[in-house]
Each structure stands twice: as C-alpha cells, then as structure tokens.
Amino acid sequence: MANSLRLYLTCIRNTLEAALCLQNFPCQEVERHNKPEVELKTSPELLLNPVLICRNEAEKCLIETSINSLRISLKVKQADELENILTKKFLRFLSMRAEAFQVLRRKPVQGYDISFLITNYHCEDMQKQKLIEFIVQFMEDIDKEISELKLSVNTRGRLVATEFLKQFI
Amino acid sequence: MASVSVHQFAPCITCHAWSPDQSMIAFCPNNNEVHIYKMLEGKWEKIHVLHKHDQLVSGIDWSRRTDQIVTVSHDRNSYVWSLEASEWVPTLVILRLNRAALCVQWSPKENKFAVGSGAKTVCICYYEQENNWWVSKIIRKRHDSSVTSIAWHPNNILLATTSTDGKCRVFSTFIKGVDTKHSSSGSDSKFGEQIMQLDLSHSWTFGIRWSPSGNTLSYAGHDSMIYFVDDIGPSPSAQSLAFRDLPLRDVLFLSERMVIGVGYDCNPMVFAADERGLWSFLRFLDERKQTSNAKYGSQLSGTFGKLYGQSKSGSNEANESSRIRAHDNCITSVVPLKKTRDATVTTFTTAGLDGKVVTWDLQKQQDLMAYLQG
Numbered sequence: 001m002a003n004s005l006r007l008y009l010t011c012i013r014n015t016l017e018a019a020l021c022l023q024n025f026p027c028q029e030v031e032r033h034n035k036p037e038v039e040l041k042t043s044p045e046l047l048l049n050p051v052l053i054c055r056n057e058a059e060k061c062l063i064e065t066s067i068n069s070l071r072i073s074l075k076v077k078q079a080d081e082l083e084n085i086l087t088k089k090f091l092r093f094l095s096m097r098a099e100a101f102q103v104l105r106r107k108p109v110q111g112y113d114i115s116f117l118i119t120n121y122h123c124e125d126m127q128k129q130k131l132i133e134f135i136v137q138f139m140e141d142i143d144k145e146i147s148e149l150k151l152s153v154n155t156r157g158r159l160v161a162t163e164f165l166k167q168f169i
Numbered sequence: 170m171a172s173v174s175v176h177q178f179a180p181c182i183t184c185h186a187w188s189p190d191q192s193m194i195a196f197c198p199n200n201n202e203v204h205i206y207k208m209l210e211g212k213w214e215k216i217h218v219l220h221k222h223d224q225l226v227s228g229i230d231w232s233r234r235t236d237q238i239v240t241v242s243h244d245r246n247s248y249v250w251s252l253e254a255s256e257w258v259p260t261l262v263i264l265r266l267n268r269a270a271l272c273v274q275w276s277p278k279e280n281k282f283a284v285g286s287g288a289k290t291v292c293i294c295y296y297e298q299e300n301n302w303w304v305s306k307i308i309r310k311r312h313d314s315s316v317t318s319i320a321w322h323p324n325n326i327l328l329a330t331t332s333t334d335g336k337c338r339v340f341s342t343f344i345k346g347v348d349t350k351h352s353s354s355g356s357d358s359k360f361g362e363q364i365m366q367l368d369l370s371h372s373w374t375f376g377i378r379w380s381p382s383g384n385t386l387s388y389a390g391h392d393s394m395i396y397f398v399d400d401i402g403p404s405p406s407a408q409s410l411a412f413r414d415l416p417l418r419d420v421l422f423l424s425e426r427m428v429i430g431v432g433y434d435c436n437p438m439v440f441a442a443d444e445r446g447l448w449s450f451l452r453f454l455d456e457r458k459q460t461s462n463a464k465y466g467s468q469l470s471g472t473f474g475k476l477y478g479q480s481k482s483g484s485n486e487a488n489e490s491s492r493i494r495a496h497d498n499c500i501t502s503v504v505p506l507k508k509t510r511d512a513t514v515t516t517f518t519t520a521g522l523d524g525k526v527v528t529w530d531l532q533k534q535q536d537l538m539a540y541l542q543g
Contacts, residue, residue, distance in 0.1 A: 021391070021416055021433045021499070024183070024225065026243045026269035028287050028315055032224065034243070045314050045334050048372070067333065067373065124181045124199065124522050127497065 005143075008055040009136050015051055015063055016072070016132045022120040025068040036069030036119050061139075062112065069119045071105070072135060073112035076142055086149045087113060091142075103131065114142075171454045172495045173516070173528045176213060178206065182520040184502050186231040186238070191506055195219075195238055196520060197226035203240055205257075221248055221259050228273035228284070235279050241270035247284060247294070249303055262303040264292050272318050278325045280347055285316030291330055291340070293360075295347045308340055308361040317375050318419075323383040327364065327401070331374035331388050337367040339386075339401055369396050369409055376419035376430075381512040387428050389417035395430055395440060397448045410440065412450050421503045423531070424513040427540040429454070431500035431519050437529065441540045451537070454529060455494045498523035513541050 027033040029042050037046045050064040062073040076091070078084045091114045098104040103122055105115040118131060179198030186195050193216070195205045203219035203226055222242035231238050238250040238257070245266045248259040264270065268288035275282045284292040284305075289312040292305040313334035320329045322339075326348060329339045341358035343350075358364070370390035377388040386398040393416045397408045417432035426442040437454040500521040506528065507516040520526045531537050 018415065023418070023499075023501075024227075025315070026225075026227075026271075026287050028268060028289075031268050032244060043314065046373075124498070 004055060005140075008053065008059070008061075009139065011053050012061055012063075012139070013132055013136055015053065016070075016135065017128075019048075019051070019063055019065040019070055020118065020123065020128050020131065022068050022070060022118070022123050024120050024124075034068075036117060037066035038064050038069040038071045039117070062109070069117060071109065071115060071117050073109040073115040074139065074142075075111070076113045076146065082153065083146060083150055086153070087146055090145060090149065103134075171529050171531060171534055173530045175495050175525055175527045177523075177525050178204070178213070179524045181498075181522050181524050182501070182526065183225060183227060184229050185504060185518070185520040185526060186229045187504060187506060187518070188231055189233045189236055194518075194526065195229050195231060196526070197229060197240075198524070199225065201225060201242065201244075203229060203238070217257055219248075219250060219257055219259070222246060224269075227269065227271050230273050230275050230282065232275045232279040237279075239273050239275065239282050241273040241284050243269035245269060245286075247273065247303075249282075260302060262294055262305070264294070264305050265307060266290070266292060268315075271315060274319055274321055276321045276325050277323050281325070281342070281344070283319045283321065283328055283342070285319045285330060287315040289314060289316065289332075291316055291319060291328070293328070293342045293344065295344055306342075306344060306360055308342075311338060311340070311361070311363055312336075317373065318377045318388070320377045320379050320386075322379050323381070326358070327383075329377050329379065329386055329388075331377045333373040335368065335370040335372055335374055335390070337369070337374055337377060337386070337388050337396070337398070338363055339365040365401055365403075365405060367396070367398060367405065367407065369407055370394060372416075376417060378420050378422050378428075380422045380425050382425060385422075385425070387420050387422065389420055389430060389432070391416045393417075395420065395428075395448075397428075397442075399446070408448050410448055410450065412438070414438070418499065418501055419503050421505060421514070421517060423505075423515070423517070424541045427537065429503055429517065431503045431521075433499045435494050435496040435498060435500060435521065435523075437500070437503070437519060439537060441537075455496075495527040496521045496523055496525060515541065 027035050046067045048065040052062050054060040058077045060075045064071045076087050078087050095106055098106045103116050103118050105117045108115045181199035183197040183199050193205055193207045195203055197203055201222045205217040206213045207216045224242050224244040226240050226242045228241045241247040247262040247264050250257040250259050266286050266288055268286055270284050270286045272285040281295045291308040294303045294305040297304050312332045315333045316330050318331045326343050328342050331337050341362045343358055343360055372391035374388050374390050389395050395410045399406050415433035417430040419431050421429045428440040430438040439451040440448055441451050442448045498521050500519045503519045505514040505517045508514055516530045518526055518528050
C-alpha cells in the first residue's frame with residue numbers, strides 16, 4: 001500500500017516539475033492588469049491540457065496549468081462518514097488561513113477537497129524544487145493527520161462512553 | 170568552466186542590455202525602474218536609475234551606434250532614452266497600444282524599433298524630426314494572441330515574430346521615407362505584408378532570432394522543442410528538434426552553425442549544425458559538480474514558513490548535491506557581449522529570475538570553437 005503512495009507522489013512530482021514553468025504575463029483582456037490565467041480561463045490558447053492523476057477511485061489530483069499560474073486540486077481518501085467530517089473540517093481550517101500558506105486557495109475547486117494556486121510571482125520568490133517538495137509533503141502529512149484525528153476521536157469517544165455508563169453499573 | 174563571472178544585481182531580473190562599449194549594463198529588477206550599473210574599480214556601481222514607467226519594464230534594448238536605450242513596459246508605454254550631459258533624458262514614443270508591451274528590439278540600422286504587445290499587434294516605430302518624437306505604424310489583425318518575441322533581419326526590412334498562438338510569422342516593415350528601396354531585394358513589399366507563417370509548434374513560442382547572415386531563423390516552443398527554419402519565402406524548410414528537458418525561453422545565434430538556448434533548466438543548452446545543415450543538441454554549457462549547502466533566503470510568514478522550512482530540510486539531498494549551477498532559477502534572457510569581426514559571438518551573458526547576470530566565454534571550450542569558425 002505504501003508502494004502505490006510512492007508511485008502516486010512520484011507521478012505528481014514529475015508532472016509538477018514540467019508544469020511549474022511559469023512566466024509573468026500581463027492580461028490580454030484588461031489593460032494594465034495581471035491575473036492568473038488558470039482562474040480566468042478567458043483565453044483558451046493560454047491554457048494547457050489539465051492532467052488528472054488518480055491513485056484509486058477515492059484519491060485523485062487535478063493539475064491545471066496556464067502561462068502564468070498553476071492550480072493543483074486534491075481529493076483526499078475518505079473511507080467513512082467520520083473521516084468525511086474530519087477531512088472537511090480540517091481542510092476548511094487550513095483554507096481559511098490561506099494567507100499564511102501563500103500558495104493555498106481559499107476555496108477548493110468543485111469536486112475536490114483542497115486546492116493550491118501557484119503563480120509566477122511565487123516562482124520568482126521561491127525555489128521551484130522547494131515548492132514541489134512542499135506540495136508533496138503536504139499530501140503525505142494530510143493522510144497522517146486525518147488518521148491521527150480519527151484515532152483520537154475514537155479513543156475519546158470510547159473513554160467518554162465508558163465513564164458515562166459506569167454510573168449505571 | 171564556461172561561466173566567467175557571476176554577479177547578483179537584484180532579487181530578480183526581468184530583462185537586461187549592455188552598452189555599446191560593454192562597460193555598463195541596464196536591467197529591470199522586476200519593478201518599474203531601469204537600473205544602470207557601471208564597473209568602477211572592479212566593483213559594480215549603480216550610476217543611474219531610469220524612473221518613468223508605472224508598471225514592470227518588460228523589454229530593454231541599447232543601440233550600438235546611436236547609444237540610445239529603448240524601454241517598453243506593461244503600462245502600454247515606451248520611452249527612448251538619450252544620454253545628455255550624464256543624465257538620461259526620455260523621449261516620448263507614441264505607441265498607440267491598448268495592452269501591455271512585451272518585447273522590443275532596435276533594427277540593425279537603428280532608425281526603427283519594433284515592439285511586440287499583448288494587444289496581438291506589433292508596433293514599428295520611427296523618428297519624426299518635425300515633432301521630436303517617435304511615431305508608430307501598427308501591424309494589426311495578423312496575430313491571434315500576444316506577440317512574445319520579435320527579431321529583425323539584417324536587411325532592416327524583414328521582422329520575425331513569435332506569439333502565444335504557437336505560430337511564427339515574418340513581415341515586411343518597409344516604411345516610405347525611412348527605408349530605401351533595394352532593387353535587388355525582389356518585389357517591393359508593402360508595410361505589414363506577411364511573408365511567411367509557420368505553424369510548427371503545438372504550444373506557445375518564444376525567443377526568435379535570425380542567424381548573422383539572415384539565412385536561418387530559430388525559435389523555441391514551450392513543448393520543449395526548438396525550430397530551425399531555412400529559405401525564408403514561399404517554401405521554407407524547417408527542422409524541429411525535441412529535447413528531454415524543460416522548455417526554453419530565449420535563443421541566441423553565436424555563429425551560422427551554433428545556437429545557445431536558455432530556459433527553465435537554469436543551464437544554457439548548446440545546439441550545433443553539422444556540415445549538412447542538420448541541427449542537434451550538443452551539451453549543456455554549465456557542467457559543474459559540487460556539493461554544498463546553499464542557503465536560500467526568502468521572506469515567508471507564519472505557518473507556511475514553518476512547513477516550507479520543514480521541506481527545506483526534508484528535501485531529497487540527492488537532487489541538490491548533484492549539480493550546483495550558476496543560475497538558481499529560470500534564465501529569462503541571453504544577450505551577446507563580444508562579437509568578432511565576422512559577427513560570431515564568443516562571449517554572452519544570461520540573466521534570470523534569481524537576479525544573477527552570468528557571463529559565459531567560449532574561448533576555452535575547444536569542442537565548441539570548431540562550430541564558431543564555421
């Protein structure tokens with residue numbers, strides 16, 4: 001199982017290396033403006049083909065590129081209802097603090113759990129390899145975090161239930 | 170080692186140009202200014218700051234004979250600067266653009282210059298003596314998308330352009346009163362007449378250049394291809410070369426048979442043609458193997474900083490230690506520095522998003538010198 005995770009992450013890493021070739025590009029539609037073309041989508045010639053990498057039915061990653069920006073959307077594995085709620089709450093917590101992350105998008109793209117928006121300005125300020133490393137590390141950590149949260153919820157539930165029902169013995 | 174000197178001028182450099190005597194460098198440090206540095210007593214000193222544009226300066230060119238600097242910017246303006254008594258004085262250019270200007274180049278005779286823009290047009294500007302300004306004639310309705318790069322043919326009339334619609338076009342820019350008619354050049358062409366259109370690339374095209382004689386054209390495509398075109402006219406012959414690495418941003422002809430390509434690999438690539446005229450990739454220019462932990466300084470805030478810091482330490486050491494190159498980030502432009510009498514370039518500089526200007530000298534590269542004499 002860990003093997004398929006390695007393959008999945010390597011595939012995403014290689015795609016990002018090719019896709020993160022961004023450059024400063026002023027808006028063609030509005031004068032004096034500079035917008036991330038992947039969000040705007042008004043000029044189809046400036047967009048590249050989106051790449052969808054699926055690990056299985058539940059986990060996938062969509063990478064959409066344009067001339068000056070890149071959007072990565074992730075769908076995290078959610079096995080049951082509890083994981084569903086935990087993932088939603090945890091990722092919402094992170095998305096609301098998107099300013100601190102700089103490359104995080106405030107709202108995930110429709111159909112996904114979390115999205116990143118990397119622009120040419122991020123590539124100018126930061127190293128490309130480090131950005132890719134960050135994304136991949138993030139994906140590994142998310143899985144760990146959700147499992148830990150689920151474990152602690154279950155443990156706490158068991159403890160609370162035991163304490164509560166003791167009074168009926 | 171091919172790189173002669175490395176100097177960090179700013180956090181990030183958009184474009185750069187050298188003065189005719191190669192003593193001064195003008196560049197844009199990723200803002201709305203142009204900085205001019207001069208080498209005084211072995212150190213680079215900032216001697217002028219040209220401050221007139223409102224937005225990013227996207228193109229700078231320094232003319233050889235008239236010693237004028239032309240700058241274009243994302244704010245749709247352009248200025249021609251002349252040195253008068255140690256001050257750079259701007260002259261207005263009436264560009265009539267309604268989108269950002271992306272690239273600029275002086276013509277070989279330096280009586281005109283061309284500007285590529287995001288308005289899908291190319292402006293050819295010439296000087297009007299009566300009003301003391303530069304006026305433009307615009308080539309419209311030929312491009313489907315932004316014009317990313319332009320190059321003048323040595324005959325001062327033909328102009329080649331590349332665009333984000335993936336096509337390369339050659340136009341005639343004959344202006345009555347500015348250009349003299351050559352009876353030898355065949356049919357007298359109208360201004361803005363499209364001589365040729367090439368649809369070789371599936372992706373955006375950048376960095377177009379003519380060879381020193383004007384026989385060959387070369388440009389790079391974002392699909393990691395470089396194209397070489399001969400016999401410009403009704404039936405051109407083109408070669409497409411695909412390579413395994415990241416795409417190129419700019420190219421430079423060193424001689425008739427050698428081309429340097431620079432781009433997202435942070436390493437100049439050398440392409441050469443053999444006797445039959447077939448182009449191939451020779452090698453990367455920067456072959457350095459060192460292991461050192463370079464410190465990457467960047468301003469980050471809060472949580473991202475912590476996680477980013479983690480990724481710095483947790484990154485794959487094998488990737489880093491294999492190659493420490495002159496450039497850390499994408500190389501955006503390559504400019505010739507020294508030309509020999511027969512117009513071959515042996516020294517050139519590259520500038521990139523890491524803010525470094527690296528000078529490369531090929532005199533010591535024995536395997537490459539053979540192509541330079543060709």
